[in-house]
Amino acid sequence: MPSRRPKSRLIRVNYLTRTEGESALHISMRDGQIVDLRLEIFEPPRFFEAFLRGRDSREAPDLTARICGICPVAYQMSTVHAFERLFGVNIDPTVRALRRLYLCGEWIESHTLHIHMLAAPDFMGCDSIITMAEKDRAAVERGLRIKKVGNAIVAALGGRSVHPVGACIGGFTRAPGRAQLAALREQLLRIRDDAVESVRWVAGFDLPQVSRDIEFVALAHPDEYPMNEGRIVSSKGLDAAPEHFEDFFEEQQVPYSNALHCKVKGRGPYFLGPLARVNLNFNRIGSEVAAVARATRISWPNSNPYTSIVARALEVLYSIDEAVRIIEGYDPPGAPAASFELRAGFGCAITEAPRGSLYHAFETDERGLIRSARIVPPTSQNQARIEADLRELAPDLVHQPHVAATRMCEMAIRNYDPCISCSTHFLRLEIERL
């Protein structure tokens, strides 16, 4: 009997769902070998780096926030830190702690959105959080409770959770009162058990067991888990100051994507985000979070991209603990923002957005107007690494029916929690049988 197994095949997903933004996947294979694989980002370009030219640097945190509705805080943080370096602004230690609190809020909100609303339905055999609620209402409600507190932190410091208004070069326009933060602390303590349970829940998912040769990249700071400051380090020995980002990483354009691909110069794709941060900073995540991590029976660090969802849940727990610590040590600052003089110059900064390191660089003229802007978001940096994972997955796809193959590809992509609006941003699947 002749074999009915297809020799060549096209897998095409025309619109990747439960990811942020618009993208498609195209894979064509012949005899189990990949002929062509493209992660196509067709989210329309919005040209932020172009229209930022000529704008006042003080407007920039409000403008770059608009790149992403899910992680506006990270954009504001990279922007303000870049300009503070440019203008030579020294930040009050309390303001520094408040910014960490602000980012904790965004990590909690963004990670929980991903875990419960975008990724978990894959493992529960559901198509959305709404149908998942029929299967496991307790898990859904737990996610909603955690997410709400993350949003409340951002709103306490910035007025609202999407495009908050409180951050500025120098600090905040208003510092929160003690009572306001004390109320947040109560809310945080109430969701801590939920966050521990959520780590257990995702670690119990049927995560594919793979090990890949991956270069993990994240910030590292001597005293703390990295958020707004640190050196760029990697699992393959990279160790550089943020101002040398452009010496070690390069962006390339590919014809099928509106996001630029990034590589470590002379090496290749790299991996940013929660798993990279946990892998490179496990000794700074705190003994209580580390104990919860070890109880999952997943080894840390590890090279399995599917454990990203567990790393994300661990960072939610870390953010809750860190937020409580910051609030308990809080004394309102004398002035919420440091003053500064506008001047011409160059400044850059990297902060850890929920999805990984986010690089911003600006040049200004003597009036503080922006002469050039460069923004390298985590998803565009992860794009080449996502394609590398899909290439490794491809041999397993050959014998799968289209629906299963699509699901496997989408799961592999969701490990990166891609944010397409950021990168410009993500997925339709096409597997072509030639």
Place this chain on the structure above:
Amino acid sequence: MKPRVAVFKFASCDGCQLQFLNAEDELLKLATEVDFVHFPEARTRSLAGPYDIAFVEGSITTPDDARRIVQVREASHYLVTIGACATAGGIQALRNWADIEQYRRLVYPSPEFVSALSTSTPVSEHVRVDFEIWGCPVDKGQLLGVVRSWLSHAKPVLPAFSVCMECKRRGNVCVVVARGEPCLGPVTRTGCGALCPSFNRGCYGCFGPADDQNLKSFTGLLAAQGVTGEDAARRLRGINGYVRQWRETGDAIAAAKK
């Protein structure tokens, strides 16, 4: 059968549709009342129209999207734009003052791969819109309120008076009077809860023009604060800068200086 709801995305940041998912207390109840049959960010399965109500986020910036919005309109009984991008063109409408070829070259090494229109335009320039929700982002309460009205067969109504009124109502100290901060509050519609003045800073207009705005008086106020020329024009040319009244006033100020 539950009403069929669709959520569409064009050029945008996702922040407005995110407000549905940020409705932590309301989402599961809402899902018992409507069926999100097309909502790619939240749901894998996507059903074809017709849709009873469609929420459109994002502005029209590519030839494909200009075609797609027409299909969305044809498939939707009631079309609601959500946010500054869909309603006014958004921050990416700043390209409308620039040379798109230059923009392409600035951002992409091989600009020929990138397909983009020379303008970013609101949905209403392409198809009939039944209701507009302003804001960058839309306010969650306003968004859910519109759904609630629509479910009750009532005409949705959102306040269109200025942020100034909201500030007075809240007892905020005026940032213009007390601190000399330029503030778009007098010409911007309420909806945010007068957030920026509550945070000791001037409003930057993310909810678009108020019905009762007096732009002539406002530009006089800016001038009295020493904000003129390009600086004044830039303040209007922001997130809702492509809205006709703000565009014309901004252009007039910029031209007067020359």
